Amino acid sequence: MIPRFKLSPSGPEVSALAYGLWRLADDPAGTSTARVREKIETCLEVGVTTMDHADIYGLYTCEGLFGRMLREAPQLRDRMEIVTKCGINVPCAHRPGVHARNYDTTGPAIERCVDRSLRELNTDRIDVLLIHRPDWLTSAEETARGLQRVVQAGKVRSVGVSNYTTHQFALLAHFLGRVPVTNQVEVSLLRMDAIYDGTLDQCQAAGVHPMAWSPLGGGRLLSGHDEASARTRTALARVSADLGVSAEQVALAWVTMLPSRPQVVIGTNQPSRIRDAAGGARLVLSREQWYALWEAAQGRNIP
Numbered sequence: 001m002i003p004r005f006k007l008s009p010s011g012p013e014v015s016a017l018a019y020g021l022w023r024l025a026d027d028p029a030g031t032s033t034a035r036v037r038e039k040i041e042t043c044l045e046v047g048v049t050t051m052d053h054a055d056i057y058g059l060y061t062c063e064g065l066f067g068r069m070l071r072e073a074p075q076l077r078d079r080m081e082i083v084t085k086c087g088i089n090v091p092c093a094h095r096p097g098v099h100a101r102n103y104d105t106t107g108p109a110i111e112r113c114v115d116r117s118l119r120e121l122n123t124d125r126i127d128v129l130l131i132h133r134p135d136w137l138t139s140a141e142e143t144a145r146g147l148q149r150v151v152q153a154g155k156v157r158s159v160g161v162s163n164y165t166t167h168q169f170a171l172l173a174h175f176l177g178r179v180p181v182t183n184q185v186e187v188s189l190l191r192m193d194a195i196y197d198g199t200l201d202q203c204q205a206a207g208v209h210p211m212a213w214s215p216l217g218g219g220r221l222l223s224g225h226d227e228a229s230a231r232t233r234t235a236l237a238r239v240s241a242d243l244g245v246s247a248e249q250v251a252l253a254w255v256t257m258l259p260s261r262p263q264v265v266i267g268t269n270q271p272s273r274i275r276d277a278a279g280g281a282r283l284v285l286s287r288e289q290w291y292a293l294w295e296a297a298q299g300r301n302i303p
């Protein structure tokens, strides 16, 4: 079974792998309730209990597809933690009144998004609500007040952020009076910024597990034609042959081994790949293997 931990001292218990629903509407096998249920039941069976949503996924349709499945199988709700995100407005049929792209993390916008997500997801509570992206036009104090209101209303259990800089994270923590339960950021062999810019160190200091999105570079790591992907793939193949595991498992382990212990958010639409990822959830690389992958991805030796 997949390891579990508390996302932060005040956050929920979660599985070390989370399942991302960003690509739910793009599944070549379709979006029928049966297909959605097949993937979610596969996750639960192998111990992936954290479901990572955002209101905007599938242009505001993915939460609804998931909620339709929960209406049919309500018994699944108590076996999972639901994470969702708010704060991005894109003009489309599901966002009446929005005429231009913008971020809005004011109190009323947060409350509106939460009410909609609860309705779409067909649930009475959101386990973790994240601000999807920093909104440069709203004060952290205002955002914190909005977040506190949805928690006080019993609609949201805990709150965190995504794609925040370390300063934005600290500022929001100040006005919240507590540390956000996570910072969900992009981390993979092809995206190491959070390792160098202090984001993961800040999480480590606060006892918060970051959530790592696109851990396979959105698939580029396994199928990209660019030089960095090709180089890294060669190194992944070597390590996976040595260990007798899949290249995907090695790439995910490379992220989970970071000292801040990220919760890795996978995004496949294929049940067999969910099983494979779960099968490697306890994989540990040697120090030499980890650094060899770093060097391959970076195309240079460690200094």
Ligand SMILES: NC(=O)c1ccc[n+]([C@@H]2O[C@H](COP(=O)([O-])OP(=O)(O)OC[C@H]3O[C@@H](n4cnc5c(N)ncnc54)[C@H](OP(=O)(O)O)[C@@H]3O)[C@@H](O)[C@H]2O)c1
Binding pocket: 019, 020, 021, 022, 023, 052, 053, 132, 162, 163, 184, 185, 212, 213, 214, 215, 216, 217, 218, 219, 220, 222, 223, 248, 265, 266, 267, 268, 269, 270, 273
């Ligand atoms: N907070 C944010 O701003 C943010 C941004 C982006 C994503 N996210 C979250 O992170 C989650 C994961 O992101 P992601 O979907 O980009 O994760 P990912 O695991 O890096 O990439 C998944 C993609 O890789 C493909 N893939 C997997 N194994 C492959 C292989 N062996 N060969 C070729 N392609 C392969 C999958 O295709 P198949 O479906 O065919 O397997 C899928 O399209 C999202 O669902 C979302 O929840 C958050």
